[in-house]
Amino acid sequence: MLDLRFIRANPELVAKAIRDKGEKADLGGLLSIDEEVRALLVESEALKRERNVESEKIAVLRKEGADASAEIARMRDVSGRIKEYDEKLAALRVDLTAAALTIPNVPHESVPVGADEDENVAVRSWGEPRSLVADPVPHWEIGETLGILDIKGASRIAGSGFVAFTGTGARLERALIAFMIDLHVNGHGYTEVSPPFVANRAAMEGTGQLPKLEFDMYHCSEDDLFLIPTGEVPLTNLHRDEILQGERLPVKYVAYTPCFRREAGSYGKDTRGLLRVHQFDKVEMVKLVEPETSYDELEALTSNAEAVLEALDLPYRVKVLCTGDLSFSAAKCYDIDIWSAGVKQWLEVSSCSNFEDFQARRAGLRYHPAGGGKARYVHTLNGSGVAMARTVVAILENYQTDRGTIVVPEALRPYMNGLEEIT
RNA sequence: GGAGAGGUGACUGAGUGGUUGAAGGUGCGCGAUUGGAAAUCGCGUGUAGGUGAUGAGCCUACCGAGGGUUCGAAUCCCUCCCUCUCCGCCA
Structure with missing residues (x-):
């Protein structure tokens, strides 16, 4: 499997490798899934950050014996949204991996190009x-x-x-x-x-x-x-x-x-x-x-x-x-x-x-x-x-x-x- | 197949719900010490992903794997995998 970042950075090189090897691989599909995954990741991670920060505050409130029920209720909602994001992400990642597995290795520059x-x-x-x-x-x-x-x-x-x-x-x-x-x-x-x-x-x-x-x-x-x-x-x-x-x-x-x-x-x-x-x-x-x-x-x-x-x-x-x-x-x-x-x-x-x-x-x-x-x-x-x-x-x-x-x-x-x- | 124990970073080994990404040690790197080395001392040392300029920084995830409970899980529950010990079976 190739490094996704390499594929992202060198799409034309990978496309040539696919052609030269006579493989069928949906490079375009892979790249668009990859983009979608990263976009969702940013949103999901921002929510997780919020949850981490707030959870710590809740811990402090609890320690002081203060009431934290408002924060807990809010975080319950945030956790729910995180779960939705993660489920979407998990499904996309299955597709991403499947697509990545169809991308062949890139031939070394010394390898002659040929059909068979x-x-x-x-x-x-x-x-x-x-x-x-x-x-x-x-x-x-x-x-x-x-x-x-x-x-x-x-x-x-x-x-x-x-x-x-x-x-x-x-x-x-x-x-x-x-x-x-x-x-x-x-x-x-x-x-x-x-x-x-x-x-x-x-x-x-x-x-x-x-x-x-x-x-x-x-x-x-x-x-x-x-x-x-x-x-x-x-x-x-x-x-x-x-x-x-x-x-x-x-x-x-x-x-x-x-x-x-x-x-x-x-x-x-x-x-x-x-x-x-x-x-x-x-x-x-x-x-x-x-x-x-x-x-x-x-x-x-x-x-x-x-x-x-x-x-x-x-x-x-x-x-x-x-x-x-x-x-x-x-x-x-x-x-x-x-x-x-x-x-x-x-x-x-x-x-x-x-x-x-x-x-x-x-x-x-x-x-x-x-x-x-x-x-x-x-x-x-x-x-x-x-x-x-x-x-x-x-x-x-x-x-x-x-x-x-x-x-x-x-x-x-x-x-x-x-x-x-x-x- | 049955019963039990256990899986934490390169390695070893603590940690049973809230600054634990994870103590201590080993190893490794840099430095000090030395004529040189050993020993000793100090500092630094996980991986992956995202976002930045393939920089700094920031964020997220990861304590066998996958689910669940919870505001919050290495820590509690379930399933699975693997390792070890004993028993059974067997080359």
Whole structure:
């Protein structure tokens, strides 16, 4: 959520952000409600002032044993009017908040303006798309053949869109998780967190999944809890409504979590095998930083994700998302795609975003600057480091041999009892 | 699920109807003291909103959340949430 005062002061900038992001938001309506609220506030507060002053006088009169019934009668009337004002204000504020929640974050000036993903801009790439064999089979074939992937079995449990890893496949999954977390903890200075995998409404609003994505999430109605669609939710909300000491920044967390997504309405394309599933594992990085450093921290975060892919020797490309493809809450975002030789596609395995203070304002994430001074909102960032299912796809396809086996990337061998090949 | 205790500022901790936005302490900032530091002393330190010029000042709100009683609520009543202890159940 943007600062109302910022919106008030920069309406044309916000209007441009809404246009560039292709969002629908009633900025004019918001501003007029805001004006109405402030006008009523002035009147209501003047009455409250009167009440406070008079109440004190009544207290004095009472103490002196004098009669205060005239004043009390008058204040009874004033209180009634205050109540009317406050009821009007409360109703308006509901509208105001609802309107404010439809205003997206403003893209950073370095973000290219564009309508959709076709106008994202390539930033860099690493490695050449290649594979050990000329024409590797898709992961769902070799996965079934080697007995490490059981899609049919998973559908018996939970329906289509779920997968089960078995035997060495499960071990590979676990190895990837452990490898990535170790890299970020030991190599990049993150603190590991093992958070809840469900979150309440306040948390979902704090990171901006609500109100927009309600129907993309699994929901436990009994307890009004949502299965997390990404580790970003628990990690960013860990310090919700807290004021951190400035010395603690930057806070850098990494966590393994499963991610649950209903993916309602996305059946058909790109859904075979592991490409788009309702539940996948992910290692997520989140940072809470001082505003002045957030764009440097974004570059560092992105390179932390890239380090995973380089260690696994998976060719990738990085692109900066244009305004039209940028998410509602983000000010800037890099996507990282890896090449998978079997399905012959670039697969998105990481999104690294700077939200500036957009999430922090909603989530109440502040800090006391080290040298003293007023509490300020932190800037929040997050990025996958990286998403598992598609990384497994690339490994199963890029590392296929002509013997129908899969070479284990060297970086993973220590996590798989030294296993060199899945046969 | 049952019984009980409790939620106050960055932290700790007083406060049961009327100068309490909130004592005391810690922490933090500034200053004094010191060769320097520690210790000590003095002063200052909440958040949000409104109104001013994104100044000073002034005003309003905030003691888990939301309602209620009252001229007046951190203080009384109701509902909800959370934490802790004990019991039960259970991985």
